Amino acid sequence: MIRTGDEYRESLNDGRQIWINGERVDDPCNHPQFKPVIDIRARIYDMQHDPETQGAMTYEEQGERFAIGLRLPYEQQDWQDKRDAVDLVMNDIGGVVTRVGDETIGEMWSLWDGKDILNEIDPRFATNIERHIHQCIKDDPFHVSANTDPKGDRSKAPQDQDPDMLVHVVRETDAGIVIRGAKYETAAAYSNQAFLKPTIANWGNDKLSDYALGCIVHMNAPGVKHICRTGFAGRAPEADYPLSNRVDEIDTLMILDDVLVPWEDVLFYQHTRAASFIRTTLHRYSAFPFVQRTLSYADLIIGAALWNVKQTGLDKQQAVQEKLSELAIWREGINAFLTASVATAEKSPNGLLMPNQSLLMSSRVHALTNLPHMMHLARELCGGQICVTPDAATFAAPDTKPWMDKFYSINEEWVADDRRKLLGLARDLLNSDYAGHRLTFQLFAQSPPFAQLAAVYRNFDWQGPLEFSHKAAGLSDNVWGKGTRH
Structure with missing residues (x-):
């Protein structure tokens, strides 16, 4: 079911470990630098229930309502509905926020498009991604996407330097895989879960790599630590800086210190072909x-x-x-x-x-x-x-x-x-x-x-341009054979 703003706020009281300005944050919902953007995300949830905005923010299926941003797109109207909902939110809050879930969920759809590749590797992976997509529609979590790694020395392969500079698997267990490293992600500290995906890495010709990994990480999982950049809210009066104090989205260095990812949350693992596919198609929806x-x-x-x-x-x-x-x-x-x-x-x-x-x-x-x-x-x-x-x-x-x-x-x-x-x-x-x-x-x-x-x-x-210029120049068919190998 679609969540309310208060249900979202309550979901953040889960013992997660957050630091900002060098201090531990016990209550992000009331912290001066987190509260404004958390309130905006809560407002988006509440707009799904508000009679004046519910029609644009949700859709109905079998007697239940779901968030329009999470709806799988099958026709042009689906995209127009999503566009209308985003415009409604931007106008309502009087500013621009980006990482609130409707953008990042599309990366999961891109991965689902690669289910044939995933099935070649392990049929469980395609099943996992499909289940997670439908679980997101049902439970309406704040879903983000863990982005880039610290990377370290890019002239070296990951295994030739501190291995934790890129997220990798350190061991397998019956319960799942254990991962270590770090990711930067906007909004991670006040979201519910993240699609952790591989960065553009130097795999060489390797078919298998412990760095080729895609999985779901829950933001309160043991070993997950959120180290946040200083926010702009509260630095100066809102009367002088209305956007800084209202729509600043907090970025996080998300530390993954031996985090257990259950097998059902593993979307692909080891196979560099799957990792390369998701990097090249990642944003086809988002x-x-x-x-x-x-x-x-x-x-x-x-x-x-x-x-x-x-x-x-x-x-x-x-x-x-x-x-x-x-x-x-x-x-x-x-x-x-x-x-x-x-x-x-x-x-x-x-x-x-x-x-x-x-x-x-x-x-x-x-x-x-x-x-x-x-x-x-x-x-x-x-x-x-x-x-x-x-x-x-x-x-x-x-x-x-x-x-x-x-x-x-x-x-x-x-x-x-x-x-x-x-x-x-x-x-x-x-x-x-x-x-x-x-x-x-x-x-x-x-x-x-x-x-x-x-x-x-x-x-x-x-x-098209090749055909047009080929005909205009009167080039031979021999040239055409070479020219199309673009």
Whole structure:
């Protein structure tokens, strides 16, 4: 059954080991740096029960309701329903959160598409992944995806350095496998379970490797420790940094200190072919909600920039309109890619409907490659005041308020306090520690740029351009035989 926010909060009181700022966290739900984002995830659960939002957030099957983000996609409407739900959440919370479960569950669907490969290795593995997918739909856990390892010296094979730099199996038992290492994962400390997958590793020609591993890890399992980066919430007043204090997602170095993974939670093990498959197909579904979050981020950037130029009348100038148009073209490009990827969706090897892979992977590159330039363009449109404006306390203090009112009020519509709020949003969105973190997160959250370009290369249909140019040049059939071996 779909969970409530309180049921989610209660699930975090399970004895998990969390540290932040060097201190042990006993109650994450009430910790000042965890509470804001936990409350957002709880709000998403509550939206599944709220009569005003339940219809968009859930679907009904055999008399029960389930989360729309976890629904297996079989037709185009399924993707539109998911898209509508994400937009509803972003608008409700007034910001952008990414790792809340609907994005990461898609990686499990990608693995399920490889069930033929898994069956060749061990039939239990395909059964395990199918059971976990349906268990997620039924139990509605906060499911994330354990991402990259510390890696160590990348010029060396994993076994030629400290072996724990990459997660690996240390031994097998009747109950399951015992793993050791570490993973970075956003939201791990306040989620319920993670799909732990292999990083891009140096296996050489090995067919078997203890580092080729995919499994489900429960966040409260013995031996799991969460060491978190310092959060942005609470560093400065929310009046000055509204996004930092509300939508900061905490990243975790998840230590795996001899963690037992039951056999039923092992999704693949040892076979590098299975590990390579999941790395190359990992984001065939999850890229869609991820890029959609970038679209929401684009709307936030455009809105902040446009309000800033409208308040002073600069939106009437052609040079300003040209810059706004650049932002709009970037935004509409993301929107077009997403829309087209569903309109031309393809059947997956397992019968699911996956967005057109060439368009989806191109959309990710388009959205993220242009993000730094668009943020800088928005900084220019917002002007230098986003980095020099005093804080909210200065606008409220009796000694300084008259001066703030005088120099920050423009007219009856734009009084000083509204200008302060707008500049505060723009500063936090474009110019703060949170803004820099968000930019880096977008860059690497779904693999580094070279891997994103590699995904485009693998999925683009090269045949059409080859045929067109071959015919236009009048090339012989001998050339065609060589040219198609791309």
